[in-house]
Amino acid sequence: MAKKSWMEKPAELGGGGGRRVVVIGGGVAGSLIAKSLQFNADVTLIDQKEYFDIPWASLRSMVEPSFAERSVINHRDYLTNGRLVVSRAINITNSEVLTAEGRLVAYDYLVIATGHDDPLPKFRNERLAEYQEDNEKIKAARSIVVVGGGPTGVELAAEIAVDFPEKKVTLVHDGPRLLEFIGPKASNKTLDWLKTKNVDVKLQQSIEMDRSSDGSNAYITSSHEKIEADCHFLCTGKPLGSAWLKETILKDSMDNFGRLKVDDNLRIKGHKNIMAIGDITDIKGVKQGYFAQKHALIAAKNIKIMMDGEKETKMAIYKPHSIKVIVSLGRQDAVAQFPFTTLIGLVPGMIKSKDLFVGKTRKKMGLDPHIVHY
Structure with missing residues (x-):
């Protein structure tokens, strides 16, 4: 009998009747959308580290290390009703994410929020x-x-x-x-x-x-x-955190710079249930934490609308803001x-x-x- 590929194996994580949301990346945008949806959906956050480091506070933390006590936040502190998988995502299909440890995480809705590739420590x-x-x-x-x-x-x-x-x-x-x-x-x-x-x-x-x-x-x-x-x-x-997507189902959804192409609702073009938020998107304008947070809140609203089976016309539209x-x-x-x-x-x-x-x-x-x- 032929050996099954990882794409055919049953998922290890997930359950929750059409409400499984997986977020890849625990930066500015990813942490906020995971926090925002944890009581509306079965949320799993996949991140290479166990914390969210507020990026615009990092330089102050270099001159005043005690400042980092408030700006380096364990994901568990705000993600009280969701799962945390501390690992790197290495592949995705239309229904699952594969992590570097070989764990499969099933999803109904997927959010890519891997921002820029910044090799930070795990703990x-x-x-x-x-x-x-x-x-x-x-x-x-x-x-x-x-x-x-x-x-x-x-x-x-x-x-x-x-x-x-x-x-x-x-x-x-x-x-x-x-x-x-x-x-x-x-x-x-x-x-x-x-x-x-x-x-x-x-x-x-x-x-x-x-x-x-x-x-x-x-x-x-x-x-x-x-x-x-x-x-x-x-x-x-720093380079965009999208190199790993080049061999996945999203390989044709990236522009020449490695950014994911999204529609007005922040869904990746050609994929109704996969969204991208933050710096990894091809949205025009300055890449700033403030805008990444806006992406997260709009995407969270749209996932709730989709989960509740409401009409797509009700979905929120992201409009690039003036600088x-x-x-x-x-x-x-x-x-x-x-x-x-x-x-x-x-x-x-x-x-x-x-x-x-x-x-x-x-x-x-x-x-x-x-x-x-x-």
């Missing part, structure tokens, strides 16, 4: 230890190179410059201006702000990290400029681009920079926004 205490190590690295250094002038690099350079003004910070970016995803006015204001904090910004230069140091503290840029620094942090873009971006600059200041104006300083800083929306995000996840005891 929360390991992630907290990483922040502690980064903090010690910053404290021990007299001079630091930050590579990458997107929001991550800019925010990290600003955090270090504000908390450790005695340290020499150099920001190296290969583009013509900082924060290229927003307007030049915001870029210029940010550059001026960094200069006031004595951050040395080098534009249109790169550093080949594998050849950057010969054991000395010298980093050589593409313009053959030598930068003396005790350590560096790499803040360049509204706030990039924090240390503990008090920020640069903000709104549809009709660009601001920098304390006013936008009051919106984001003090708490970095951590309390607000915890509240959205049904958790105490202020104090956490572990």
